[in-house]
Amino acid sequence: MATDVAESAGPAEATAGTADAPRVTTELAVTGMTCGTCAARIQRRLGRLPGVEASVNYASGRARVTHPPEQDPDELVAAVTAIGFGASPVAPLVPASVPSPRPSSERAATPRATPDADAPDPELAELRHRALVCLALTIPVVAVAMNPDWQFRYWQWFSLVLTAPVVVWGGWRFHLAAAKxxxxxxxxxxxLVSVGTLAAFGWSLWTLFFGGAGLGGMRHGLYLLPQPDQFDGARTIYLETAAAITTAALLGRWIERRGRRRALGVSAALMAPPAAEARVVVGDRELPVPVEGVQPGDRIAVAAGEPFPLDGRVVEGRSSIDAGAMTGESTPVDVEPGDEVLAGTRNETARVVVETTRAAADTQWARMARRVEEAQAGKTAIQRLADRISAWFVPVVILVAVNTLLFWGVAGAGWGFAIAAGMAVLVVACPCALGLATPTALAVATGRGAQLGILLRGPEVLESSRRVDTIVLDKTGTVTTGRMTLRAVHTTREVGREEVLARVGALEAELEHPVARAIAAAARDELPPRTAEVRDVTALDGLGVAGTVDGVRVLAGRRRLIDEQDVAVPAELARALDAAASHGATTVLAAWDDGSGAMVARAVLEVADGVREGSAEAVAEMKARGLRPVLLTGDNPAAAAAVAAEVGIAADDVVAEVLPTEKADEVRRLQEQGATVAMVGDGVNDAAALAQADLGVAMGTGTAMAIEAGDVTLVRDDLRAVPVALRLARRTLGTIRGNLFWAFAYNVAALPLAVGGLLNPMIAGVTMALSSVFVVGNSLRLRRFRT
Incomplete structure (x- = not known):
């Protein structure tokens, strides 16, 4: 990222750095910026301070400044205000550590890093008011100037009366900013806007009062191209140009600001806290407590229709929850005791009691909010180049405009024509669209991605995603669920599946081993509720378990346990054992007394780590998009091959029995072969590989280390989100490039026309405003991105 930002509980955030050079990051709210050039000026000014790096985002009005810890944030504020802008430190939306509880009034007063998209915007309202008033005054001025037949006697003075408030009152914000x-x-x-409009208005005043333009009966038409005249421009007025440029700039600024708020609105809505308080259950009472004061292990009550304020595990009640805000899922999810719930999801049907598992600052929602904030602060490499160009663009344009004015004036085309050509240069070259190209697209994309359960770390992710051709998939917890499940039950002819599950499931329910839990869970899911009498349960040294179920002696465990008990294994069960072993499954042989006192082998239960729903579909989509999926696991080759075959990964693209420390080496090996690698993982043992990969994709329910190492985080446990995330990243990068191309193309194409006297200043003003509107509108198209 342009600025490596860590998380903290106050305006200054602790930032990772070298051992001998600790860094902190302060976020500033900056006022007074009107274009990308302003952002570039502030960034350069902050960057001149010793040890300071800054990234200034024009769209969000924020500056993220990384600096030494001993530096006072007031010095940063002073540096910004010294060049004519306003600045103040703001607290991060979500701190990284739980602060001590504070009074509610103090919490309410804490500034937020992201504006509330629903809150009134006084500047937007003021822009709208000025733009609409100026539009009403400008329309008759332009209409009369365009049609000589409407030009009544002394119409020019009528135009002056209407134009003066447009230029002075409507354009005051431009003149004031230019003066600063x-x-x-x-x-x-x-x-550029101020000088252009004042030049047009000033020339018109001179010709009205001191030239011949104020005479009764004076007429002139409106031309797409400026034209020399026999009076050397002394009877030519540009009131319609001054009014139209001012109004177009105001309308463009209003539409641009409204579009920016819409662009930021999705992410702002996402990052609004799920709830300010939680109802903590104490005995038979429910006490309202600020969410910052609720600790892991506390129990909270959540009524139907309320959002879950914290992550936790349901301990009482059953309900349906709307998880769309966090995972993008469109259908409600049923939850019962033992199921996990996330802050930000909504309880739909019934009251539940939840035991919290994370503090407020560590919830999935808090991680999402921080990730979105960080992503919106960055810039792509191409945007940083555009910023450097725009910083020098305006002074160069002013120089070109002056030279154009002098050239046409000295060349004999007339000073009126020369002024028109110079004004067109000033207005048409405004680089306002450049500063909006990346921030608006990135704001929309990160907000839309968060709605779909996809979190992008920053703009660099977009550039990395474009080149990815190989996706390395961790097996356990990524392609598979990471939980043992009952895959198959093979029985002899004398018994059925239900009888096997009833006896073995009741026995295994007494143990905590993962294999036992898988069999017991399958029995609960498949069989009607019943209470079995289970006695004399004995765990047999890791080989299995023995006990009595409803008066019948039952034995369940490995083949070795059955052999040690001298229990014969029928041929069909032996074949089932061999088949299960060939694809890496764990097997449990079940035997029980046939009534004569002899134990008889009855079934083979096949248990394995279940393939996650959607994994096969995800792999198929990766292949369809020309990506090469590779399965990477520390499991045995048989188990790895079975999972690969189930999801559709070629046998040659399976790498098994890899130690955790070797996963990053395998990623590096692929890179050395010329592949651009995306790594998908969820565990601590995947963190190094995620960091080594060109693009790291972390499952959101994985470990904190894996999430921090990843460039993309998937909130839900669905591998199908990986190709969706790549498509979103590539679509966003394409939008940014399109924005920058058209912004540059507009300037490059229009500037020579203006210098050559082939562009009317009023037309230049309108097209300048439309370029900004186009960039914002093009970015907003990302809101319609679909999975």
Missing amino acids: NLRHLAATMDT
Whole structure:
């Protein structure tokens, strides 16, 4: 990322750094920015401070500044205000550690890092008011100027009366910003708009009062191209140009700001806290407590229709929950005691009691909010290049405009024509669209991705995703569920599946071994509720278990246990054991007394780590998109081959019996062969491989280390989100590039026309505003991205 940001509980956040150079990050809310050039100026100014790195986001109005811990944030604020902008430190939306409980009034006063998209925006309302008033005044001015037949006697003075408030009152924000920048010997797009409109208005005043333009009966038409005239421009007025440029700039700024709020609105809604308080269950009472004060292990009550304020495990009650806000799932999910729930999801049907498993700052929602904030602060490499260009663009444009004015004036085309050409250069070259190209697209994409359960770490992810051609998949917990499940039951002819599950399931329910839990869970799911009498249960040194179920002696365990008990194994069960072993499954042989006192082998139960729902579909989509899936696991080759065959991964692309420390080496080996690798994993043993890969994708329910090492986090346990995440990243990068291309293409194509006197200043003003509107509108198309 452009700035490596860590998380903290206050305005200054602790940041990872070298042992001898600790760093902290402070986030500033910046006011007064009007274009990407402003952001570039602030970033350069902060970057001149010793040991400081900054990333300034024009779209969100935020600056993330990494600096030495001894540096006072007030120095950062002073650096920004010294060049004419406003700044103040803001607290992160979600701290990384739980703060001590504070009074509710103090919590309410804490500034947020992301604006509430539903809160009124005074500046937006003021822009709308000025833009609409100026539009109403400008329309008759332009209409009369365009049609000589409507130009009544002294129509020009009528136009002056309507234009003056547009230029002075409507354009005041541009003039004020230009004056502030001039004091600091700087220029932005406001400078271009201000100078252009004042030049057009000033020339018109001169011709009205001192030339012949104020005479009764004076007429002139509106031309797409400026034209020299016999009076050397002394009877030419540009009131319609001054009014149209001001109004177009105001309308563009209003639409742009409204679009930016819409772009940021999805992520702002996502990052709004699920709830400020939780009802902690104490005895038979429910006490409201701020979520920051609830600790893991506390029990909270959540009524129907309420959001879950914290992550936890249901301990009382059954309900359906709407998990769409966190995972993108469209259908409700049923939960019962033992099931996990996430903060931000909504309880739908009945009251439940939840035992919290994470503090407020460590919930999945908090991780999502921090990841979205960090992603929106960064810039792509191409955007950083655009920022450097725009920083020098405005001064160069002013120089070109002055030279254009002098060239046409000295060349004899007339000073009126020369002024028109110079104004067109100033207005048409405004680089406002450049500063919006990345931030708006990234804001929409991160917000939309979060809705779908996909979190992008930052803009660099977009650039990495474009080149990925190989996806390495960890097996356990990623392709599979990471939990043992009953895969098959092979029986002799004398017994059925239900009888086997009834006897063995009742016996295994007394143990805590993963294999035992898998069999007991299958029995509970498949059989009607009943209470079996289980006695004399004995665990046999890791070989299995023996006991009495409903008066019948039952033995369940490995083949070795059955052999040691001198129990014969029928041929069909022996074949089932061999087949299960060939694809790496764990087997349990079950035997019980046939009534004569002799133990008889009755069934083979096949248990394995179950393939996650959607894994096969995900692999198929990866292949369809030209990606090579590779299965990487520490499990034995037989088990790995069986899982690979089930999900559709070629046998040659299976790497088994890999130690945790060797996973990163395998990723590096693929990279050395020329592959661009995305690694998908969920455990601590995957963290190094995730960091080594060109693109790391972490399962959101995995370990914190894996999540931090990943570039993309999938909130839900669904491998199908991997190709969706790649498509979203590539679509976003394509949108950013499209935005930048058209912003540059507009300037490159229009500037020579303006210099050559082939562009009317009013037309230039309208197209300048439309370029910003296009960039914002193009970015908003990402809201319609579908899985």
